Amino acid sequence: MSGFDSSAVLDALETMLPSDRPLQLHEPLFEGNEWKYVKDCLDSGWVSYAGSYVTRFEEMMAEITGTKHGVAVVNGTVALHMALELIGLKRGDEVLAPALTFIATINAISHAGGIPHLVDSEPGSLGLDPAALARHLEQVAEKRGSACFNKNTGRRIAAVMPMHVFGHPVDMDAVNILAEEWGLVVVEDAAEAIGSRYKGRPAGGFGRLAGFSFNGNKITTTGGGGVIVTDDPDLAKRAKHLTTTAKKPHAWAFEHDEIGYNFRLPNLNAALGCAQLEQLEQRLEKKRRLARRYTETLSGLAGVEMVRPLTDAVSNEEVGNYWLNAVLVPDRAARDQFLTEAHARGLMMRPAWGLMHHQPVYAECPRADLKVAEDLEARLVCLPSTPNLVD
Numbered sequence: 505m506s507g508f509d510s511s512a513v514l515d516a517l518e519t520m521l522p523s524d525r526p527l528q529l530h531e532p533l534f535e536g537n538e539w540k541y542v543k544d545c546l547d548s549g550w551v552s553y554a555g556s557y558v559t560r561f562e563e564m565m566a567e568i569t570g571t572k573h574g575v576a577v578v579n580g581t582v583a584l585h586m587a588l589e590l591i592g593l594k595r596g597d598e599v600l601a602p603a604l605t606f607i608a609t610i611n612a613i614s615h616a617g618g619i620p621h622l623v624d625s626e627p628g629s630l631g632l633d634p635a636a637l638a639r640h641l642e643q644v645a646e647k648r649g650s651a652c653f654n655k656n657t658g659r660r661i662a663a664v665m666p667m668h669v670f671g672h673p674v675d676m677d678a679v680n681i682l683a684e685e686w687g688l689v690v691v692e693d694a695a696e697a698i699g700s701r702y703k704g705r706p707a708g709g710f711g712r713l714a715g716f717s718f719n720g721n722k723i724t725t726t727g728g729g730g731v732i733v734t735d736d737p738d739l740a741k742r743a744k745h746l747t748t749t750a751k752k753p754h755a756w757a758f759e760h761d762e763i764g765y766n767f768r769l770p771n772l773n774a775a776l777g778c779a780q781l782e783q784l785e786q787r788l789e790k791k792r793r794l795a796r797r798y799t800e801t802l803s804g805l806a807g808v809e810m811v812r813p814l815t816d817a818v819s820n821e822e823v824g825n826y827w828l829n830a831v832l833v834p835d836r837a838a839r840d841q842f843l844t845e846a847h848a849r850g851l852m853m854r855p856a857w858g859l860m861h862h863q864p865v866y867a868e869c870p871r872a873d874l875k876v877a878e879d880l881e882a883r884l885v886c887l888p889s890t891p892n893l894v895d
């Protein structure tokens with residue numbers, strides 16, 4: 505037996521957590537210029553689709569991610585959907601993505617006309633496992649010219665979408681080597697990874713494009729919002745065009761050269777975003793402090809293991825943003841008991857997302873062996889992770 509004792513673990517956690525109940529999983533914090541910038545929008549009348557905060561927000565995101573361009577959109581799902589359209593995804597193309605993810609990753613593939621092809625996770629950091637993906641591609645894929653095809657379905661495999669689970673960076677060098685070898689485009693689902701770093705560089709700069717989310721439960725929020733980042737000026741320009749009804753620039757004429765979208769982020773939300781991004785560094789510090797406190801508190805307790813990012817020998821620095829702190833317990837029964845007891849104590853912990861191939865709409869998707877994802881899903885519990893929880 506593992507010796508896991510859910511009451512003992514919860515007792516230990518309660519020694520470090522504040523006493524207010526219920527304690528939510530992740531709450532938004534507004535500790536900077538939010539009121540000022542939002543009021544500025546209201547005072548000036550620039551609340552909607554034009555205004556200087558949008559540009560500022562986009563520039564801040566480009567700087568934070570070390571990329572050349574940011575394009576703000578209404579949410580993270582749309583950022584990923586647009587990224588996939590921008591790489592030229594064709595209807596019926598397959599896109600490799602982890603089964604252990606929030607459904608937005610997989611929905612974005614569907615919205616862009618693609619077919620999700622689900623792959624397994626790396627047991628340490630929970631993200632897409634490049635070694636398992638390599639083995640899977642050897643089995644199911646073949647190169648025809650420079651393109652990659654699924655031998656079983658006959659469809660093109662166009663792209664791979666790693667997702668940095670809870671902000672823990674995926675081994676992007678390994679993903680990029682594999683993508684190069686197989687002729688796949690890399691689009692990063694960096695929705696949870698603002699401020700995370702891999703080998704000294706920020707998440708979001710490792711694919712052709714990346715998508716970020718500013719939903720209310722993320723580390724920084726615009727209420728609802730997303731950003732596409734890329735180094736490619738043509739893709740950035742097209743991203744802006746496609747998300748703003750594909751209107752040709754003109755002083756007064758309305759001419760649209762393709763079927764565009766209205767996916768622009770309102771200035772009001774971008775104002776909130778600018779204020780939030782100004783506080784990113786302090787917030788990351790708080791997140792890392794909280795993760796250390798959890799690690800210390802749980803060390804030595806039987807049957808409970810903190811999820812940590814893969815160690816980064818190259819940069820020798822903190823790599824995760826610790827968006828959500830999570831633990832692994834011995835099995836599904838232990839998880840369910842732990843969650844039930846936690847909720848009874850007003851600690852609103854959550855399990856992992858239901859795996860994508862367990863969602864009826866995605867049950868028929870092509871997929872790799874998913875035994876690691878299935879094991880993780882059964883054993884994972886997310887802990888309260890609001891940044892200032894222990895400050």
Ligand SMILES: *Cc1c(COP(=O)(O)O)cnc(C)c1O
Nearest residue numbers: 579580581606608609695717719
């Ligand atoms: C939050 C999130 C998204 C995007 O979410 P939106 O709510 O549309 O902003 C996408 N992928 C993952 C993994 C997420 O956690």
